[in-house]
Amino acid sequence: MRAPSVFARAIGRGQAGLAGARAARVLPATRLGGPMPWVIAIMAALTVLAAGGALALANFAERTRAGLEGGLTVQIVEADPAARDGQAARAAQALARQPGVASVRPVPRDELARLVEPWLGEAAQSDAVALPALIDVALAGPADEARLSRLRSELARVAPAARLDPQADWLGPVFETIRALRWLALTLIAMLTAASAAAVWLAARNAFDANRETIEIVHHLGGNDTQIAGIFQRSVLIDSALGAVLGAVLGAAVLVLLGERFGALQSGVVESGSLSTLDWLGVALVPVVMVGVALLTARRTVMVRLGRML
Amino acid sequence: MMAGSEDIVRFDNVGLRYGIGGEVLSDLTFTLHAGRFYFLTGASGAGKTSLLKLLYLAQRPSRGAIRMFGGDVITLPRARLPALRRRLGVVFQDFRLVRHLSAFDNVALPLRLSGVREDELRQPVADMLDWVGLGARSDARPATLSGGEQQRVAIARAVIARPELLVADEPTGNVDPEMAVKLLRLFEALNRLGTTVVVATHDVHLLRQVPDSLIMRLDNGRMSDPTGALRYPPRREPAPARA
Numbered sequence A: 001m002r003a004p005s006v007f008a009r010a011i012g013r014g015q016a017g018l019a020g021a022r023a024a025r026v027l028p029a030t031r032l033g034g035p036m037p038w039v040i041a042i043m044a045a046l047t048v049l050a051a052g053g054a055l056a057l058a059n060f061a062e063r064t065r066a067g068l069e070g071g072l073t074v075q076i077v078e079a080d081p082a083a084r085d086g087q088a089a090r091a092a093q094a095l096a097r098q099p100g101v102a103s104v105r106p107v108p109r110d111e112l113a114r115l116v117e118p119w120l121g122e123a124a125q126s127d128a129v130a131l132p133a134l135i136d137v138a139l140a141g142p143a144d145e146a147r148l149s150r151l152r153s154e155l156a157r158v159a160p161a162a163r164l165d166p167q168a169d170w171l172g173p174v175f176e177t178i179r180a181l182r183w184l185a186l187t188l189i190a191m192l193t194a195a196s197a198a199a200v201w202l203a204a205r206n207a208f209d210a211n212r213e214t215i216e217i218v219h220h221l222g223g224n225d226t227q228i229a230g231i232f233q234r235s236v237l238i239d240s241a242l243g244a245v246l247g248a249v250l251g252a253a254v255l256v257l258l259g260e261r262f263g264a265l266q267s268g269v270v271e272s273g274s275l276s277t278l279d280w281l282g283v284a285l286v287p288v289v290m291v292g293v294a295l296l297t298a299r300r301t302v303m304v305r306l307g308r309m310l
Numbered sequence B: 001m002m003a004g005s006e007d008i009v010r011f012d013n014v015g016l017r018y019g020i021g022g023e024v025l026s027d028l029t030f031t032l033h034a035g036r037f038y039f040l041t042g043a044s045g046a047g048k049t050s051l052l053k054l055l056y057l058a059q060r061p062s063r064g065a066i067r068m069f070g071g072d073v074i075t076l077p078r079a080r081l082p083a084l085r086r087r088l089g090v091v092f093q094d095f096r097l098v099r100h101l102s103a104f105d106n107v108a109l110p111l112r113l114s115g116v117r118e119d120e121l122r123q124p125v126a127d128m129l130d131w132v133g134l135g136a137r138s139d140a141r142p143a144t145l146s147g148g149e150q151q152r153v154a155i156a157r158a159v160i161a162r163p164e165l166l167v168a169d170e171p172t173g174n175v176d177p178e179m180a181v182k183l184l185r186l187f188e189a190l191n192r193l194g195t196t197v198v199v200a201t202h203d204v205h206l207l208r209q210v211p212d213s214l215i216m217r218l219d220n221g222r223m224s225d226p227t228g229a230l231r232y233p234p235r236r237e238p239a240p241a242r243a
């Protein structure tokens, strides 16, 4: 009887991880395939856009606020041109003498007229429309209430028709809106991540059910949960990485294009809203996080289903 | 472990019911001794497969206690079961080959799951396939194999890793008598290396082929012990020379 020679050497019954080609041999057809890489790609593209938009808005708000801090506008609302100009000149002189005032710039009439022309048309050029006189004031520090009220009482003495407003106030509603938009973007990102996780969950569940027979066999031959989950994680890794990278590259390309479009407007808004290297690194994190979420979701899904087997 | 008297499996008052049906196994109390060769017989529907399922940990009993390899398998945490299953070899009544794997890869599966290196498993797997007469079909998918050929792949997969306990459910049901005897010789060879063997069959001719085998009989889910072998296992003599 020569039978004994055909048995494999008595083996140490360890539990090897089923990695790489070995896992592919056990469940070769477990590419989750189907729409999953595409769903992940779309989610990644949208997430990149939302993240890029949120970061650009944050930059814009931050830099604009810094630029406006300490910026004041004095308006002299007076119908009589002579009285108006007199008060404006006195106000400018008085302001320039105040401590903590970095610069005072009366806005020239023609500049003002140009500013309002789009709304008022030719009339802006004549004195038919009583435009207020404007003075731009920059403080050395932020415009706090104490300084404002000191400046206001000073102004009231020399130019009763003067009104003084911190520039940041005008933009208050804009900042409010930006804050709301950023919350919206964060909510969008959270929802997109949840949707991706749901797509992976569905795909992993389907793949599990489609391969249930094989999984049961591997299970009965002593394959442990980690080995079996590993097989799925491998396919999820491939599928989601493909999708996430593709989507992120598309999303980033759109961000760059949008940036150039805005750049063409030369509005200054773009400069302050453009993304820094750090921001781009954050955007690059999107596909990484997506793959991570996909892996965790797939593992969890498979583990829960395996847990129902004895 | 090789000592003939050690218990490898102990059933204590075990009962099994599926769902809300009646018990298909009742009051099973017996011991399997390490290194022995057991046949499990009984009419169709007597509960042979059900008993084997308890042995290969595919089913928990509805009542009673089961100890295997010295441990209580009923209270064993789920995470410890895979390690236990690796000590078993199972020939399923319905083969359960992995559909998309070749005969070779099916037989190699237990070794791969246990972490045997590729270069170390190639030769044993090829030898084993030769031995069951399928050396030429090692690349074939199960669907392209005959019933008997599939059965031989299933047997090769069950024995390749030299399990401590081999559980075979009608392992010769689909092969001709000559091949049946040959496969039985494989089990005997494994048995001689120390593996405890349990073969369920209703082929009485098979029982005579293994002289020092012990016979368990199931009747409607109850164990009878026609030879008294379960309670009083005979001392094992050296294997007699075969005529």
Ligand SMILES: Nc1ncnc2c1ncn2[C@@H]1O[C@H](COP(=O)(O)OP(=O)(O)OP(=O)(O)O)[C@@H](O)[C@H]1O
Pocket (backbone or CB within 6 Å): B018, B021, B024, B042, B043, B044, B045, B046, B047, B048, B049, B050, B051, B093, B202
């Ligand atoms: N999964 C199941 N659910 C419900 N009843 C089952 C299940 N499996 C088996 N049974 C019942 O349990 C009883 C024993 O079945 P089992 O398969 O153990 O018999 P067996 O002795 O292996 O028969 P055979 O020789 O035909 O293979 C039968 O009455 C069968 O109908």
Ligand SMILES: [Mg+2]
Pocket (backbone or CB within 6 Å): B048, B049, B050, B093, B169
């Ligand atoms: Mg059966």
